[in-house]
Amino acid sequence: MAPTDAYARIYAVVRRIPRGRVATYGQVAEAAGLPGRARQVGYALHALAGGTAVPWHRVVNAAGRVSARAMPGDELRQQQLLEREGVGFEGGRISLPRFGWRRRGAR
DNA sequence: GCAATGACGCTCT
């Protein structure tokens, strides 16, 4: 019952995502120290419940798309937030190679 | 403790 530890780790990673960029669940999971547990990252964000200072809207799936949530319309809001930060959507999809978060100095 | 679900990812068609 103390998954909060892993959750806090995920939140910390999401928090370090620079504005105008998006990270995939798998990437966040790996950065959080949970390789292969991308699904749990989604769980953690779902448990977020709003009110938390975590830019969860910067987290998208590997398809570069916003994952379907329980509340329809909320994903629309996430897309709008990303566009507002400078992320460009292509056909409703984000160009991960272009806006994908790159915590490596590579570029 | 067992079974089902889930903000996902990858491979094949």
Next chain:
DNA sequence: CAGAGCGCCATTG
């Protein structure tokens, strides 16, 4: 390039 199916792991009931 796009769409569909299968797999992996943790959380919840």
